[in-house]
Amino acid sequence: MVPFSILDLSPITEGGSVAQSLENSRQLAIAAEENGYKRFWLAEHHGMKGIASAATSLVISHVASATRTVRVGSGGIMLPNHSPLVIAEQFGTLAALYPGRIDLGLGRAPGTDTRTAQALRRNMEASANNFPNDVVELRALLGPVTEDQKIIAVPGADSNVPIWLLGSSHFSAHLAGMLGLPFAFASHFAPDMLLSALEIYRERFTPSPELDRPHVMVGVMGVAAETDEEANYLFTSMQQSFAALRRNARGRFPPPVKSMDGLWSADEKIFVDHAIAHAVVGSPDTVRRKIASFLDLTKADELIISMPIFDMEARLHSVGLFGEAQRSLAAMTS
Structure with missing residues (x-):
């Protein structure tokens, strides 16, 4: 059985409000749980008049508090907009509040226009180029604490929140395969490289402590x-x-x-x-x-x-x- 999940952007409709959009997301998650969906993910976008999920971790908590079994997470957090430590703390907190139900999907796009991206990232080129290293750092911060570890995420350490890599090109397919992480392809708006990216991911996949075989959404x-x-x-x-x-x-x-x-x-x-x-x-x-x-x-x-x-x-x-x-x-x- 192939599980179904929902990706929500908390759309702000014409004539609607942010408050209503966030309540709609909450009601949608309840309906998803009642209908047997596996996950309910929210996406990080900034400066969009029609999207209310910019503060993604807050909206995840808002949704998770209204549900009991459906997994809730990000589809995704745009990691170059943030320090890995901040995301580890945020999702470590979510994992403590809603044990066993939080997913962390990561993307490397800004999720906005160039000017807003500059306001978010400050150094856009360095942020995007550091994405692979940031994923590795975040993965370590969410994992068990090692003896010589200098920086510890509290909350976050040893929460082992599942990490997904999201992508619409070959870049994240290569990285997800190399790191042995599950891979989600954005074929809902970027169909061109779908099949080739999945082929790359499956061919390059290396088993990891998290995953022993490729896993594609x-x-x-x-x-x-x-x-x-x-x-x-x-x-x-x-x-x-x-x-x-x-x-x-x-x-x-x-x-x-x-x-x-x-x-x-x-x-x-x-x-x-x-x-x-x-x-x-x-x-x-x-x-x-x-x-x-x-x-x-x-x-x-x-x-x-x-x-x-x-x-x-x-x-x-x-x-x-x-x-x-x-x-x-x-x-x-x-």
Whole structure:
């Protein structure tokens, strides 16, 4: 059985508020737990008018406090924005508050525009180039304390919070394989290197104390509804958002529209269609068929779904329909 998980950005909708977005994330996590999802991850983005999860570790705690069994974590923390010690302390604290339920997914992108990245990182080039060393340092800070260790994370030391490497290119595939860490590929918005990155990761994988064999998670955008027409209608919110991103217009998450005609240029449509080529949008039957095909293509161990839906009730309904699809696919392969 391939477990399903959810990636949430705490979208701030047009006419909505940050407080409502964070409450929506909390309710989404509760629904994910009730529907048997394995993980609920939140993503670090900065300076985005439509995303409320910038203080990711705080939102993780907000969500984890409302749930009991689903794993909660980051998809991901953009490590070059932070010192490894600070992240070790934050996630060591989360692990103490919610034992056995915290994941730490790490990325090396800034998660924002250049100017905001400079405000976060101060030295952008050095921060990005230090990513492999920072991962190794963070891994050590979360592990058992050694006899000659000079810097100790309190909390954090010996919490052994599971670390994932996230990526949309070959770089993190190489690094995850070399370090023997689980690897999550961002195929929900960057499809180009999906199969080659997974091949590199699996070929270069070296067993580690954490993992004895490669373990892959792949991402999709997902909208499920009772009919294909309804799902496609709901998905226009994400299409509008991606088209706006293309023209560097980062606004709040828009409501769906009956037609995208006139809302994007031909070039923007090509860009959006390509970026979300692996999106799973449709009725329950369509969703099951598309997921089965994607899992067959990638041979992934886990699937993580981002559900960009404007209306909260429709989003919760989509969570339920994807949960049903997972159970149906599990029954078919058992």
